[in-house]
Amino acid sequence: MANKKVSPAALPSYMVAAPKKVRSPRSPKKLNVVEQVREAIKPKHRLASLLAFLLGSIVPVAIFLVKEEVKPGVALYEQLASYLVAGGLCFSAITVYSWGRQAFRMSLKAVGFCLLIEGCMVCSQNWWLSFVALMYLVCINGIGTAVNLTLKADAVSR
8 A cells, every 4th residue: 555645634633633732821820839939940030030039028027027016005006017017918928828728738728827827927926936937928928929920021021
């Protein structure tokens, strides 16, 4: 039997290769925590990651410092510092919860982790525990912001 070339139109659909899909950039929600860190430290993302890390990590540092301004004897609604701390905790909690959910694969554990780490930073009387929680939050928020910005920059440049 001679080798004849057959046009793809003459073949049944299951025998014709599907056209290759153009790969779109992955969203941070589809990357696990390790992939997010790898994405942030790629050479083409290092400058953007550094700037984004600084942007994301300033929030936990500000909370850590401003929480000292909240006075125990005065109503919280009368203190500007309490609003700043609450706003910072809301900002940080979203990222910490999403990372905790990916790491622990359970929403309830993620909520518990988020409350514990944020609460230890704000409420702990042990300086070292508060400082360790601060370092965790600086890393989580900094890398989370870096990944968000670098992936969005990739999507815009394509």
